[in-house]
Amino acid sequence: MTANHPTFPANMTRRIEILMFPGVQVLDVTGPAQVFAYANTLGGGALYETALLAEEAEVTCSAGITLRCRELCEAPSDTVIVAGGGGVNGACARPALIGWLRGRAEAVRRMASVCSGAFLLAEAGLLDGRRAVTHWNRCDEFAARFPKVRLERDPIFLRDGAVWTSAGVTAGIDLALAMVEEDHGRGLALAIARQLVVFLKRPGGQSQFSVPLELQHADDRFADLHAWIAGNLRRSLTLDVLAERAGMSLRSFARHYRQRTGRTPAETVGLLRLERARALLEQGTPVAATARACGYGSAETMRRAFVHRLGVAPRDWQERFRR
Template sequence: MPNAVRRIEILAFPGVQLLDVTGPLQVFASANDLAQGAKPYEPVVVAAETPVMSSAGLALAAGPLEDGAPPHTLVLAGGRGVDAASEDPALLAWIRARAAGAPRVASVCSGAFLLAAAGLLDGRRAVTHWQRCAQFARRFPAVRLDPEPIFVRDGAIWTSAGVTAGIDLALAMVEEDLGRPAALAVARQLVVFLKRPGGQAQFSALLALQSGDGRFDRLHAWIGENLRADLSLTVLAERAAMSGRSFSRRYRQATGRTPARAVEEIRVEGARRLLEQGMPVTAAATRCGFGSEETLRRAFLRLVGTSPSAYRERFAERRA
């Protein structure tokens, strides 16, 4: 559709997460700003009533729920008010009718609850915010929930993870519509330093480790900055000012992991970032403290489920 104007309808509701709306909205608006010639998108926010109050306390002036020609893309935002919205029969009926004629339908964050409540995710693979995955799985067992990725595409249905992942999803849509150079230009304008591919994890190893009681946060930061250093149990225990036995016991109590497993996870995460930037596998292994490329390969297979070379081939940023 090189010359078509694609209408993008972003559904808001009382208690919507502001960034779920404005993140994708700005991606499409920036694509218009950077376009040479006709604007490729007509992005609009729609709601049952206007203005609609976001959970951040900022009211949004929204257009009415259309019932005419379907949009090219229907995007359902998430947020604190999504539970009430997903129990509104009139709104769910509108979503089903609007989605039926749209070439592309998507959700941001907990907006997946709306898609699922409308029956549009049954039998499909989907993702939502990691904090709500357990609740989602209980409520919608017919959906093949994958809690890991930033976003998932299953045919014409796209779902994304928490909040800012909506920006990644919208950038992927711009890439599909207008090509990679256009998507990278938008990412640069928005100062999105890395246009993250959908197969990346929702949250980092360091963030996951910080979900403990916080006593080892400074140690985790030091590990992340010193991946090539000696990160043996003895060294880590000294950094934590504990005996080796005490450190090992308390660390596992706080994080649910052994120190060696945590170091491996943080090193693999560092290698993933370097591979996404196009660094050769051998160089990434050295930079992140793996003794050899084979050691990195084994760790990658355990934690990521693929080889470093396959991951680099799929996710490495390619210059426009």
């Protein structure tokens, strides 16, 4: 992308274009659109004009909802957001659409994608050499198709220069809130988050994964054990303790647990401790108290776990993400 894009004073309406295609995920479109609509309502003026664009006059979303669209155009615009969805592979095979994206990137201030919309940006070559994220369930496919992109599997959203990418579905709301914050300040972004009943306006560096949520997709045989672990993180959760709690022999427990969940019991304990520690730090709990509450034994042990898994120390995490 070049610097040949329009500039918008703070009191001027910014045009936001959301690119759609047949089979688009409806929340990828309506989530960001509602953020910008609330910015107008709560910001006291026409801060944004949102336009839904497609090659078709009407697009049927994956949920069966049909949305009316404007034609692809070259009107002055501030931001293009590419939605994702099951129809993205078909959209990637449309030369006119890819050509429009390449041209648009030269004319706007920001290019962005929600969920698998990153596939379209990558197909247009707009992510080559850049850090990017997409829905966790399509990361392997994305990495194989676009080896020139520096794919990161964990963040909710990423910004690399003038190009923004976000993870699955609701992460598009986080991305749009971050754009409003960049344009008009944190106060308005937080007001919109409250209006949307978003519990926390998540910073982009936070993970799109939830360990308890991921474990719900594993075999229910260990559901009670996982709930017990989460409630007893202060304890010494050795393999012996966990096997006894599961009512299995040590050897049988270790083997069956890995077969059913894809990880060792110790890895699950470590991930649950880390997730709980992150939440406590974000709430303002002191580092030493967080280490004790999560069963790390010492602040240094917790620091090593944070650096190994997240690349930052607990104090740095707290400074970055404290609510």
